Amino acid sequence: MTIQNNITIFTGDTQNNVQTESARANKADNGSGDQKSRTFYAGNLLKESSLRDRIQQRRAQAQERAMKIVGEAWNGDRQIDEEIARSKERLKKLQEEIGETQGNVKYLTEKQDELTAGYDIDADSQEKQDLDLLAKAQASKHISSGVGELSAEEQERLEEISKGERTEYQKRWLELNEQIWTLRDSSFRDRQKVEVENAVIRGIREEKRKTHEMVNAQGQAEDVMEAARDEIIGMVTDAAKDHIDEEQEKKEEEAEAIREKKEEQEEILEERKEKTEELEELMEDMPVDEAINLDSIQEEIQKEIQDVVNKMNLVAEDIKGARVDLGV
Numbered sequence: 001m002t003i004q005n006n007i008t009i010f011t012g013d014t015q016n017n018v019q020t021e022s023a024r025a026n027k028a029d030n031g032s033g034d035q036k037s038r039t040f041y042a043g044n045l046l047k048e049s050s051l052r053d054r055i056q057q058r059r060a061q062a063q064e065r066a067m068k069i070v071g072e073a074w075n076g077d078r079q080i081d082e083e084i085a086r087s088k089e090r091l092k093k094l095q096e097e098i099g100e101t102q103g104n105v106k107y108l109t110e111k112q113d114e115l116t117a118g119y120d121i122d123a124d125s126q127e128k129q130d131l132d133l134l135a136k137a138q139a140s141k142h143i144s145s146g147v148g149e150l151s152a153e154e155q156e157r158l159e160e161i162s163k164g165e166r167t168e169y170q171k172r173w174l175e176l177n178e179q180i181w182t183l184r185d186s187s188f189r190d191r192q193k194v195e196v197e198n199a200v201i202r203g204i205r206e207e208k209r210k211t212h213e214m215v216n217a218q219g220q221a222e223d224v225m226e227a228a229r230d231e232i233i234g235m236v237t238d239a240a241k242d243h244i245d246e247e248q249e250k251k252e253e254e255a256e257a258i259r260e261k262k263e264e265q266e267e268i269l270e271e272r273k274e275k276t277e278e279l280e281e282l283m284e285d286m287p288v289d290e291a292i293n294l295d296s297i298q299e300e301i302q303k304e305i306q307d308v309v310n311k312m313n314l315v316a317e318d319i320k321g322a323r324v325d326l327g328v
Contacts, residue, residue, distance in 0.1 A: 073217030
């Protein structure tokens with residue numbers, strides 16, 4: 001039997017809402033003609049272990065899947081946050097190293113100034129001019145200096161200087177200068193690392209803003225739970241329809257049995273009526289003295305009719321033509 005009627009399924013703890021909904025549905029049914037509505041209390045269906053177990057299993061599966069989605073997103077976010085934290089820690093150490101290097105460069109630069117003052121070097125002297133060219137050549141070998149190649153004239157002069165002996169001042173000053181450029185190279189590389197770390201952090205944060213992993217995961221988890229709810233409602237609805245089909249078939253069978261009993265009783269009563277009519281015709285032809293005992297005969301006939309009624313479990317008022325008045 002296919003159910004195509006409107007069905008309301010109630011799964012609350014009590015059936016009060018069912019009665020209210022049923023009354024409303026019946027009222028709507030009376031005014032809608034062919035349409036039918038039924039309210040069904042699904043709480044009784046949930047007592048069935050098979051349906052209850054399937055619902056619990058489906059709900060557990062959905063919850064597990066939803067938790068996995070959110071958990072994976074949370075782990076991903078946590079890993080991203082941990083990576084950012086590690087980058088910040090590396091940045092902190094790099095900044096400390098850069099600060100320490102700058103302090104050492106400052107210290108060595110002061111030593112150079114003290115050395116120049118101690119040797120009383122004239123800024124316009126040849127020794128100082130040669131030192132400046134030697135310092136430039138020294139700087140050109142370091143990535144942090146920004147000094148390009150020497151010109152041909154400078155290269156020629158440098159070769160002439162190299163053939164001679166360097167002064168004590170020039171040697172000591174250039175040694176300090178080499179240490180300074182080594183430190184500056186180290187600081188230069190650290191600054192490059194700082195730029196890389198900052199770029200990584202910016203990229204991670206930008207990607208995180210674009211993807212919204214947790215928000216998306218929450219939405220996916222809600223979709224999973226919503227699909228499970230729809231599936232569970234479908235399971236309960238199908239069970240309710242099956243139950244209504246069974247109840248309807250049972251009622252139709254009961255109604256058919258009642259109709260058969262009623263028809264059987266009507267046949268019996270019709271037969272009694274015919275016998276009564278035959279008796280009345282017979283009485284009309286009987287002498288008066290033979291009709292004296294008709295009262296007892298009438299009582300016997302009425303008793304037989306009542307016995308039939310009682311036997312069929314029917315109310316006497318519901319059977320038309322069952323009472324025969326023989327006193328007419």
